[in-house]
Amino acid sequence: MSWWLLHVDMDQFIAAVEIRRRPELRGLPVVVGGSGDPTQPRQVVATASYEAREYGVHSGMPVRAAYKKCPDAVFLPSDPAAYDAASAEVMDTLRSFPVVVEVWGWDECFVGAETDDPEALALELRTAVVDRTGLTCAVGIGDNKTRAKLATGFAKETRSHAEPFEGAGPATGIYRLTAANWREVMDHRPVRDLWGIGPRMERNLSELGVQTVAELAAADLDVLKKRFGPKMGTWYAALGRGLGDTEVTDVPREPVSRSHEETFPEDLADRPAVERELRRIALEVTREVVAEGRTIQRVSVKVRFINFYTPIKSRKLKTPTQDPEVIATTALAILEKFTLNRPIRLLGVRVEFVPPTPRAAI
Numbered sequence: 001m002s003w004w005l006l007h008v009d010m011d012q013f014i015a016a017v018e019i020r021r022r023p024e025l026r027g028l029p030v031v032v033g034g035s036g037d038p039t040q041p042r043q044v045v046a047t048a049s050y051e052a053r054e055y056g057v058h059s060g061m062p063v064r065a066a067y068k069k070c071p072d073a074v075f076l077p078s079d080p081a082a083y084d085a086a087s088a089e090v091m092d093t094l095r096s097f098p099v100v101v102e103v104w105g106w107d108e109c110f111v112g113a114e115t116d117d118p119e120a121l122a123l124e125l126r127t128a129v130v131d132r133t134g135l136t137c138a139v140g141i142g143d144n145k146t147r148a149k150l151a152t153g154f155a156k157e158t159r160s161h162a163e164p165f166e167g168a169g170p171a172t173g174i175y176r177l178t179a180a181n182w183r184e185v186m187d188h189r190p191v192r193d194l195w196g197i198g199p200r201m202e203r204n205l206s207e208l209g210v211q212t213v214a215e216l217a218a219a220d221l222d223v224l225k226k227r228f229g230p231k232m233g234t235w236y237a238a239l240g241r242g243l244g245d246t247e248v249t250d251v252p253r254e255p256v257s258r259s260h261e262e263t264f265p266e267d268l269a270d271r272p273a274v275e276r277e278l279r280r281i282a283l284e285v286t287r288e289v290v291a292e293g294r295t296i297q298r299v300s301v302k303v304r305f306i307n308f309y310t311p312i313k314s315r316k317l318k319t320p321t322q323d324p325e326v327i328a329t330t331a332l333a334i335l336e337k338f339t340l341n342r343p344i345r346l347l348g349v350r351v352e353f354v355p356p357t358p359r360a361a362i
Contacts, residue, residue: 004118005246006099006111007140007148008125009156010090013107014047017086018076020134025049029073031057031066036077038067042263042345046078089133094125100248110145112248122174141176146244149195151177154185182242187214194239204228205236216240256355259300260285261348267306268344275332282331282349286324295320295354299327301334302348310346313337320354327351 010016014032019025029052034043043063055070063075087106094101099121100112115121122139130136140151155175177185186193191213192202208223210216217240225233238244260281268274278301286296300314313334321327331349 001114001116003246004113004115004121005142005145005148005248006113006118006122006125007142007145007152008090008094008109008111008129009138009140009152010107011136011138011156012047012049013086013135014078014083015049015052016135017083018079019049020086021082025074027051029055029057029070030076031063031070031073032076032078033059033063033066034078036075038063038075041265044263048073086133086135090129090135090137093128093132095250096128097121097125100250102248102250103252110148110248118176119174126173136173138173138175141174141178142244143178144242144244144246145248146195146239147177147179147182147242150186150193150242151175177242179242183214186242187212187217189213191216191240196239197236201236213240254355255353257350257352258285258289258294259302259348259350260288261302261346263304263346264344268347271340274340274344274347275335278331278335278347278349279328281347282328283324285349285351286322286327289351289353290322290324295322296327296351297354298352299330299334300350300352301331301338302346302350303335303338303340303344304346304348306343306345308345311338314350 015030018030018032028049030049031045031052032047033045034040041064045057045059045061045063045066047059048057048066052070052073057066057069057073066073067075083106091101091103091109094109094111098113102110102112104110111125113121118141122141126137126139138152138155140148140153140155142148142151152175154177155173190202190211191197191205192199194213204227205211205216208219208227210219216236219237219240221233221237224237227233228236262277262281264277268277289296296317297320298314298316300312302310302312304310315330315334317326317330
């Protein structure tokens with residue numbers, strides 16, 4: 001049997017959880033985010049049902065903007081505890097199979113399995129998830145994580161087209177992307193379609209004359225290294241060829257940082273108010289992580305102005321600490337680096353942890 005990577009991605013997960021407990025919402029445009037009151041300012045959409053997306057509503061947009069696009073939508077408050085519980089149901093369902101499950105978030109994970117028929121396994125997983133939880137998902141099959149992740153996007157598209165992609169299970173929300181069909185499927189696509197390449201990197205690559213996946217795969221490695229550094233240049237070259245990690249682990253990923261951000265109902269226009277709120281946020285995030293036994297080695301401050309310009313500045317501590325006062329003082333010192341020449345709508349503090357000491361071999 002061969003080792004396969006499957007990427008499981010839940011469909012409209014947060015909205016689906018809300019619809020599961022309120023079945024009367026099925027088929028309606030549903031928007032989840034903030035307090036659920038679309039008249040309140042500065043709240044952000046966490047997710048939107050497929051019906052709401054047809055009106056142009058999407059995650060990350062202001063709830064007020066979503067209301068303007070779809071005033072007849074059902075607006076609901078975010079309920080993280082419910083999403084935690086539903087995610088656990090899904091992951092426990094997957095773990096009931098002889099596979100390795102690597103959780104990446106509420107709504108997605110990688111599954112590693114030895115099988116001669118990955119499509120059959122993918123269909124079993126999807127069927128079990130919907131039977132036991134009432135939630136649906138798509139499954140991407142790959143010979144590494146990069147291809148499996150991209151395959152999930154195609155798996156979802158197979159359910160919205162009359163003719164499924166070559167390599168897709170017939171209308172099943174399953175798709176296989178491997179070295180065998182990588183070039184046929186991906187060569188002509190823009191680099192933006194690759195996992196890990198956003199608008200800024202797309203522009204950077206375009207400046208090098210690289211616009212398609214095929215062009216990235218054929219790009220001069222030395223040129224990529226010179227532009228993006230040895231590590232990232234090599235990574236982008238590999239990404240163009242669809243190369244990626246094949247290891248799946250069920251050991252929970254150790255967090256490396258924690259951040260708190262707050263968007264204020266009214267802009268902060270005077271410095272004392274900014275300093276007061278920044279200090280409060282720094283103390284809150286520090287006390288939270290120290291309660292978990294973590295030690296902090298770096299502090300970052302994010303400031304979002306009313307024009308949405310959002311600079312971030314950071315400082316490494318001379319000595320790692322668990323003292324909230326030290327972190328608050330450092331955050332205020334970092335604030336001095338900013339030019340506060342306009343009102344502020346958001347402040348954030350991010351703390352990075354000292355890596356845990358590896359256990360000595362016995």
